Amino acid sequence: MPVNLTANAISAINGGDVNSKPLLQVLDIKLIGSSQERYRILLSDGISSQHAMLATQLNDRVKTGRVKKGSVIQLIDYICSMVQSRKIIVLLNMETIISDCEIIGNPKVSTESETTFQKQLPNGNLKQSIGIGNNKFNAQNSSNSLPSYRSTVQPSHQPPANYSAQTHGSFVPSYGAQNHGNNVQSFRPSVQPPYQPPPNYRNQGPIVKNEAPARIIPIAALNPYQGRWAIKARVTAKGDLRRYNNARGDGKVFSFDLLDSDGGEIRVTCFNAVVDRFYDVIEVGRVYFISKGSLKPAQKTFNHLKNEWEIFLEVASTVDLCPEEDASIPRQQFSFRPISDIESAESNSIFDVIGIVTSVNPSVPILRKNGMETQRRIVNLKDDSARTVELTLWGDFCNKEGQKLQEMVDAEFFPVLAVKAAKISDFSGKSIGSISSTQLFINPDIPEARSVRQWFEHGGKNVASVFISRDTMPGGPKNEIRKTVSQIKDEGLGRSDKPDWVTVRAAINFIKADNFCYTACPLMIGDRQCNKKVTMSGNSRWQCDRCNQEFEECDYRYLLQAQIQDHTGATWVTAFQESGEEILGCSAKELYKLKYELEDDVTFTEVMRRRLFYQYLLRLKIKEEMYGDEQRVKITVVKVDPVNYSSESRYLLDLISNFRTL
Incomplete structure (x- = not known):
């Protein structure tokens, strides 16, 4: 199938044309990047060639073979960006016209030609140069660098007759089919023409320091190598204002998520002074124009959006509310999974x-x-x-x-x-x-x-x-793995590197009355109580070895040893402060005072007795620990809930239904 590539398309794209949808040929494809797969391809219009980066959403075109070496493609959406003083085409959307084709024409890579030409200048002396785009070329010794260009060098202060002055102050050759009169052949260089601003910025007078408004681009086209960009997007989510403290001091941060009309999403993060500027400005559901931010790799641990970059707004960044609602940008974008x-x-x-x-x-x-x-x-x-x-x-x-x-x-x-x-x-x-x-x-x-x-x-x-978890209790207070007492031993729970967490429905049939609590340090370390065991010093004051302080009063915390039992067996468990209070219904200090200060053994015994033989849902942590030279499995009660018989009935009915479906 014969095909004609779009003539001079590479030069046109470098000059700012992003609307012509040219036909180009793929000369080479290379996989780059370590953290995320990116493909760099070499494109040709039959005369010139240029490198391009493939947007990650198009990676499947290469993986499935729809785009390969020799393929003729049509560029649909694309931009041209500066990367390390070189222009790179970023492909956002394309169509494959011919999957496999012979190489068309004799294209040359313009950037490589420019570099070769400069390297061949004697001692790098640029006595006679002409400006072409952002590159300077010496016209002397041209027989070594460009064999087809043998013109007589004119004085540097006078432009040749067939050069036209440009607004950038440099001279650009008006290339054509005419000869120079000194054995100059028809010369079509592969170098880029000077950058021409987009049509909507022309005839606006001189622009100082390139301060024209940045062109709106899709979120999918953003990359860290762009000097100037702007996006138009809707805020779909806004995070809370968070404060942090690290080695560099205190700070604050918040983030918000953006969605544009092409379905591209990206997260924006603001720190410290930038938070003060934009936190009250950003509203979920509103559309904004955002520009002058920096892009950094997204931290996937905290950022779930399908974008490899994240925007960090700076002091010079701009966030402007769109004056009119844009119905082309959806309110929200979902990716539902069953x-x-x-x-x-x-x-x-x-x-x-x-x-x-x-x-x-x-x-x-x-x-x-x-x-x-x-x-x-x-x-x-x-x-x-x-x-x-x-x-x-x-x-x-x-x-x-x-x-x-x-x-x-x-x-x-x-x-x-x-x-x-x-x-x-x-x-x-x-x-x-x-x-x-x-x-x-x-x-x-x-x-x-x-x-x-x-x-x-x-x-x-x-x-x-x-x-999804068959041992769960739907409708109950938590989603727990349900076990019986006998299963704890039979299944060897707690003997792996990590503890096992299970829920057991059982009754407490015995509580040890001796050593039911310990004396604890009441001092605060930051926002938490120390709670380490304290001892009485010689001057009748309590002393904490951890805090290295003495004080008049100590705290009392539960350390209960209890036996639990269900229809399969019994085992011993340990309950600390919160769990102990849930079991006995009073604080450890109150019970300590009852037993040792008031010496009311009758009331103390009654408190213990009335909590026995009631069924509870006990959340247990099971872990093997070393006691002396012996490994023992320790079972700790971390949560105590009374049995809700309505929820327990639903749990049993669901178990029956699940067994019927097996």
Whole structure:
């Protein structure tokens, strides 16, 4: 199939033409980059050739063989950027016209020719030069560097007759088919012509320091090598303002996510003084023009967007609100995956999920590792893949969307919930949880929501659903791995490198009354209490070896040794402060005062006795530890919940349904 490449397309692109959609040929393809696959290709118009970078979304064209050496392609969307003083074409979209073709013409790489020409100048002496774009060329000794160019050199202060002056102050040869009169052949150099501004910037008078407005480009075209760029995008998510402290001092940071009309997404981050400028300006759902930021590799640990770069705004950056609503930019972009895909997904990966809310648990307070308290709420989602997953909501999600969901489910209306950017966890079975960038949409007006609603109303509500973790307790206070007491020993739990976390439904049948608590240090270390064991010094004051201080009063903390039992057997467990208070219903200090100060053994014994033989859901941490020269399995109670018999009945019914589907 004969084909004609677009003549002089390379020169036109270098001059700023990004609308002609030329036909070019691929001369070479090379895979580059270590952190992410990028393809560099060599393009030809039959006369000149130039390197180009393939946008990552087009990588599959190379991998599937649709684009290869010799292919003739049509450029659809593309830009030209400066990379280390060289112009590189960035391909955003293209079509393959001919998959395999013989090399057309005799193209030359202009940048290599320029470099060769400069290297061949004697001693690098540029006595006679002409300006072509951003490169200077010596016309002396041209017989060594350009054999077809043998003109007589004219004085440097006078331009030859066939040179036209440009506004940049350099002279550009008016190349044509005419001869110079001194054995000069028809000469079509492969060097770039001088940069011409886009048409909308012409006839605007002189521009000082290239301060014309930057051209709007797609988010997918952004790269760190662009000097000037601007994007138009909608804010789809805005993170909370966070404060931090490191070796360089205190600081603050916040981020927001952008989406443009081409579907490109990118995260923008602001620090310190930049936060003060833009935090109150940015509103979710609004469209902005953003420019003059720096691009750095995205930290995929914290950034789930499908973009290898992240924008960092600076003091000189601009963020301008678009005066009119742009309907071409969607309000939100989802990449929904069925709940069944979560079973095989890696932990910490990010999913968009949509499903029917079948149950919502009350919000409960949780103490984080840093000593700060937050809220947690459990929601169960079901979709047409006949799977149910547990969604854990944290913080403000519990009181906003979480409370609304609970009210709807209590009224026996089961809403559709779309979850954007949920994080997958394999702790106690596969589940998903909210993170700072998570967004919840209740009954959204999107096709996926209408589809799952129709499925649910036409029989889906009665379909037996398989929980992703079979040992889970749907509708209960937490998504736990359920075990019996005998399974702890029979399955060798706690003997691996990491502890095992299980939930056991059992009764407490015995509590040791001796040494039920210890004396603890009440001093604060930062925002947390020391809690180390203290001893009485010679001057009747309590002393902490860790804090190296003495004080009048100490604290009292539980260290209970108890035996639990279910229908399969019994085992010993240890309960510390919070768990001890949940079991006995009073503080360790109150019980200590009752036994040792008031010496009321009758009341003390009654407090112990009345907590026995009640069933609890006990959250256990099981880990093998060294005691002297012996390895022992230690079982610690980390959470105590009374049995909710309604939720427990649903759990048993779901187990029966799961066994029936096997």
